[in-house]
Amino acid sequence: MRILLVEDDAALAQAVLGYLHSKQFKVDLAPDLTTARALVAVTHYATILLDLNLPDGDGLELLQHLPRRDDAPTVVVVTARDQVSDRIRGLDTGADDYLVKPYDPEELLARLRAIERRRSAQASPVLQRGPVSIDLAREVVKVDSLPVVLTPKEWALLRVLASRPEQTFTRERLLEALYQWDSTSDSNTLEVFISRLRRKLGSPLIQTVRGTGYRLAVA
Numbered sequence: 001m002r003i004l005l006v007e008d009d010a011a012l013a014q015a016v017l018g019y020l021h022s023k024q025f026k027v028d029l030a031p032d033l034t035t036a037r038a039l040v041a042v043t044h045y046a047t048i049l050l051d052l053n054l055p056d057g058d059g060l061e062l063l064q065h066l067p068r069r070d071d072a073p074t075v076v077v078v079t080a081r082d083q084v085s086d087r088i089r090g091l092d093t094g095a096d097d098y099l100v101k102p103y104d105p106e107e108l109l110a111r112l113r114a115i116e117r118r119r120s121a122q123a124s125p126v127l128q129r130g131p132v133s134i135d136l137a138r139e140v141v142k143v144d145s146l147p148v149v150l151t152p153k154e155w156a157l158l159r160v161l162a163s164r165p166e167q168t169f170t171r172e173r174l175l176e177a178l179y180q181w182d183s184t185s186d187s188n189t190l191e192v193f194i195s196r197l198r199r200k201l202g203s204p205l206i207q208t209v210r211g212t213g214y215r216l217a218v219a
Contacts, residue, residue: 001025001026001046001047001112001115001116001119002025002026002027002028002043002044002045002046002047003020003025003026003027003028003045003046003047003048003049003112004027004028004029004030004036004039004040004043004045004047004048004049004073005017005020005027005028005029005030005049006030006033006036006048006049006050006051006054006059006062007029007030007031007049007051007078008031008032008051008053008054008055009051010031013029013031016049016105016108017029019105019109020112023109025112028043028045031054031055032054032055032056033054033056033057033059033061033062034056036048036059036062037062037065040062040065040066040067040073041065042176042179043176043179044073044160044173044176044177045073046073046074046115046116046119047073047074047075047076047112047115048062048066048073048074048075048076049076049078049108050062050075050076050077050078050079050095051077051078051079052077052079052081052086052090053079053080053081059077059079060077060089060090060093060094060095063075063093063094063095066094074096074097074115074118074119075094075095075096075097076095076096076097076098076099076111076115077090077095077097077098077099078099078101078103078108079098079099079100079101080100080101081100082100097111099111127162127165127216129165129205129216129217130202130204130205130217131143131144131202132201132202132205133145134158134162136159136162136163139155141158141201143200143201143202148200148201150197150200151196153178153193154193154196154197154200156177156178157174157177157178157190157193157194157197158197158201159177160173160174160177161174161206161214161215161216162216165215165216166215166218167215168209168212168213168214168215169213169214169215170212170213171190171213171214173213174190174213174214175189175190178190178193194206194214204217205217
C-alpha cells in the first residue's frame with residue numbers, strides 16, 4: 001500500500017517515515033500543500049496521512065484536489081487539533097478518519113492495516129480470466145494453476161487492471177502506477193511492461209482499447 005505523509009514537522013515526519021518503512025509500507029513525504037498537490041496529481045496513493053497546520057494553508061484544502069473515482073485514497077487526518085468541532089469539520093469535508101497527536105505508532109499501524117483490509121475486500125479475492133487466476137490480496141497470479149513470478153512494476157500495472165476488471169484504464173492512469181517506481185516512466189515504458197505481462201500471462205488477457213488505453217479481457 002502506497003502512502004502519502006503530509007507533515008511539516010521534519011523530526012516527526014522522519015520518525016513516522018522510518019516506522020512505516022520498517023513495516024514494509026511505501027511512503028512519500030510532502031512537507032506542504034504545494035508538494036502534496038503535485039504528488040497526488042501524478043501518483044496513485046491508497047492512503048493519505050494529512051496534517052492540518054501546514055506552512056502554506058489548511059491541509060483540508062488538499063481534499064479538493066483528490067481524484068473522483070472509486071479507488072480514491074483513504075484520508076486520515078493526523079493533527080494536534082483535538083476539539084470535537086475540528087473532527088466534525090474534517091470528516092464533513094471528506095476525510096475518512098481522524099487521529100489526534102500525540103499518538104501511539106501502533107494505533108496508526110492498526111488503522112493502516114484496517115484500511116488495507118477494507119481496500120482488499122473491495123476487489124474480488126480471486127479473479128479468473130481463462131487460464132489466468134489473479135489473487136490481489138495475496139499477490140499471487142497463476143496460469144494453468146502454475147504460479148508466475150511478476151516484478152514489482154508488473155504487479156503495479158496488473159493490480160490496477162484487476163481492481164476494476166470491467167473498466168478501461170487510460171494510459172495516464174496506468175503510468176501513475178509505474179511512476180511510483182520510476183519518475184521517468186513514459187508511454188514507451190508502459191508499452192514495454194504491457195508487453196511483458198502479455199508474454200507471461202498470455203496475450204488475450206490484456207486488451208488494447210484503441211484511443212483510450214487498456215483493460216482486462218471480459219470473462
